[in-house]
Amino acid sequence: MLSTETINDVLVVQVTERRLDASKAPAFKTEVAALTEGGVHRLVLDLRKVDFIDSSGLGVIVSCLKRLGPSGNLAIAGANSAVRRLFTLTRMDRVFSIHDTPEAAVENMLA
Amino acid sequence: MSPNLSLKIDSDLGSVELVAKAVRALCSDSLGEDALNDVEIGVVEAINNVIKHGYAGQKGSAVEVSVGLRQDRVVIDIVDQAPPMPPDALGAPLYGHAGPSSTEDLPEGGMGLSLIQMTMDEVSYSSEQGSNRLRLTKLIGSE
Numbered sequence: 642m643l644s645t646e647t648i649n650d651v652l653v654v655q656v657t658e659r660r661l662d663a664s665k666a667p668a669f670k671t672e673v674a675a676l677t678e679g680g681v682h683r684l685v686l687d688l689r690k691v692d693f694i695d696s697s698g699l700g701v702i703v704s705c706l707k708r709l710g711p712s713g714n715l716a717i718a719g720a721n722s723a724v725r726r727l728f729t730l731t732r733m734d735r736v737f738s739i740h741d742t743p744e745a746a747v748e749n750m751l752a
Numbered sequence: 753m754s755p756n757l758s759l760k761i762d763s764d765l766g767s768v769e770l771v772a773k774a775v776r777a778l779c780s781d782s783l784g785e786d787a788l789n790d791v792e793i794g795v796v797e798a799i800n801n802v803i804k805h806g807y808a809g810q811k812g813s814a815v816e817v818s819v820g821l822r823q824d825r826v827v828i829d830i831v832d833q834a835p836p837m838p839p840d841a842l843g844a845p846l847y848g849h850a851g852p853s854s855t856e857d858l859p860e861g862g863m864g865l866s867l868i869q870m871t872m873d874e875v876s877y878s879s880e881q882g883s884n885r886l887r888l889t890k891l892i893g894s895e
Contacts, residue, residue: 663765700860700861726790731863736852
């Protein structure tokens with residue numbers, strides 16, 4: 642459910658699943674954990690293809706941030722209104738920087 | 753009587769998407785985009801909670817969701833026959849006043865019940881004769 646590319650040395654992970662809900666969270670967590678092994682500290686999560694995330698999916702994103710370590714930086718790109726609403730309600734919009742595109746997220750991260 | 757539709761799924765997390773999409777479609781004439789997002793989050797969290805905690809993640813039991821469209825509100829009932837929630841479960845806030853102070857403190861779970869409260873205008877819960885009913889109400893035009 643994930644595909645990756647590197648833009649200016651930042652790992653960009655695109656979620657190709659349309660819904661990150663409780664039924665998908667365990668597989669999502671396993672895939673994210675595999676990607677962040679071996680010292681990844683900066684990651685952009687591209688959610689342009691995602692329609693909906695529930696609190697289980699959000700929990701995996703939080704666990705991913707924790708895996709990036711004390712100096713870790715995880716930015717969100719391309720979240721639709723439903724996904725942004727979840728981040729706002731849970732105050733996670735203060736934890737993650739949220740951008741319209743992966744390119745903007747990478748640029749902000751390197752600035 | 754106002755129109756009402758009942759949907760029934762198995763207690764399988766993989767089936768929640770079907771109800772979520774149906775409820776969203778049913779409410780789409782009554783509610784705007786922001787309220788539809790709230791309803792979808794609230795309904796998904798409520799059904800997930802029934803399956804994960806009520807039915808302990810076991811498939812093979814029923815979750816019934818009924819949607820009533822009234823003039824001024826959408827009323828969604830989620831009915832199950834699992835052991836009931838503790839009486840104070842729905843009242844707990846997501847964070848204390850200050851919110852989480854560090855990355856390590858950020859929650860990875862336990863957000864569902866708070867999200868139901870935050871996304872709905874009214875939430876009530878009752879248990880009677882082995883059946884639990886969570887009633888979620890979204891007022892029309894309250895955005």
